[in-house]
Amino acid sequence: MSGGYRRSDGDPAALRELAGRLWSWSSRWHPGELTWLCAEHPDARLAHWRHAGRVVAWAWARGTRLDLQLDPAHRGLLDELLAWSGAGTVRVLDAETWLVDELLARGLQRRDDGPFFVHLRRPLDDLPPATPLPAGYALRPADAAARAAVHSAAFSTTMSEAAYREVMRGPAYRAELDALIVGPDGSPAAAALAWLDGRSGVAVLEPVGVHPEHRRRGLATAAALAVLRAARELGARDARVCARGDDGYPAPRAAYEALGFRAYARNLRLVRP
Incomplete structure (x- = not known):
């Protein structure tokens, strides 16, 4: 070359x-x-x-x-x-x-039709207080089977337990930044994962998901706050997350903005004519 x-x-x-x-x-x-x-x-x-x-x-x-x-x-x-x-x-x-x-x-030409993602950020020195989980729900240490199950259900995809074990074996993974919420029957209900870059002091949320049977209970916020607090304890100063920015799926962005995140950039799609 x-x-x-x-x-x-x-x-x-x-x-x-x-x-x-x-x-x-x-x-x-x-x-x-x-x-x-x-x-x-x-x-x-x-x-x-x-x-x-x-x-x-x-x-x-x-x-x-x-x-x-x-x-x-x-x-x-x-x-x-x-x-x-x-x-x-x-x-x-x-x-x-x-x-x-x-x-x-x-x-290449810019195309603004269709879905796009925004990038949102917030400092971690003023996180809101934790809110109690609904009755019967509890935070648990993450395990590969439960995390794969809640991710697959939340995003209508297929992630195997073996694939999530590979994630957990990765050099950037930290168990303290992997939150799992289980429902009253012990089934996986919601989860959030954060990744901390020690060089920049920035933690990124990727992903945050809730099982469809457990939505509208504040579980995504609770899981996200749990890992953001853990990231702050590990030295993170700021956090970043991506969410849909178009009107086709506004709920995640609204939830992050309610947590104090603010948009600062967006993804662009450039296509060959």
Whole structure:
């Protein structure tokens, strides 16, 4: 490969390495959440690029969609990332203005129709007090079977116990930041998982979910607050979460805003004409 760049396939650790080095509030990716997303989408195609031994870019392709991160000092690699993926749609953060400009200059066009996600943040020094759980509900230490079950039900997907065990074995996972709420009959009702980046002091919520049979009881708020408090005790100063920003599914964003989160950026969809 020209220019001293070397491409390799796979390796989520390379994604986390670059995300941690480039993290700022103008970055789309937090290193912790990449652990979760790679586990949630094991069928995605991954590649990363190194220069002088350091990760400078990665690309993550699912079908015709591309997500990426690129060190702006190596923006000349963008054409190779696009060619590798063959994707017709690229998703970026609007705060990554230089990357948006580079993609527009290559003929991609912004599309604002359809769902999109907003990024919300809040400091952790003034978290609201805990509210009592409904009668019969209780916080429990997370276990893989229960966490996989509540996630599958909450998001209408399929996550196996084995897949969640892999998440728990990951280097960024901390059991203190994994909250499980069970119902009166002991069945998994809600859960929240946070990922703490010690370098930046930012914790990201990914994911927070409630079993459909246990919704509208304040369980998502209770689970999220539990892990945010735990993250603060571990040294986190701020938190970030993503939620749908369009009107098609407004409830999660409203719940996070009620917790004091405020939107500061949104994802953009850029497509080849």
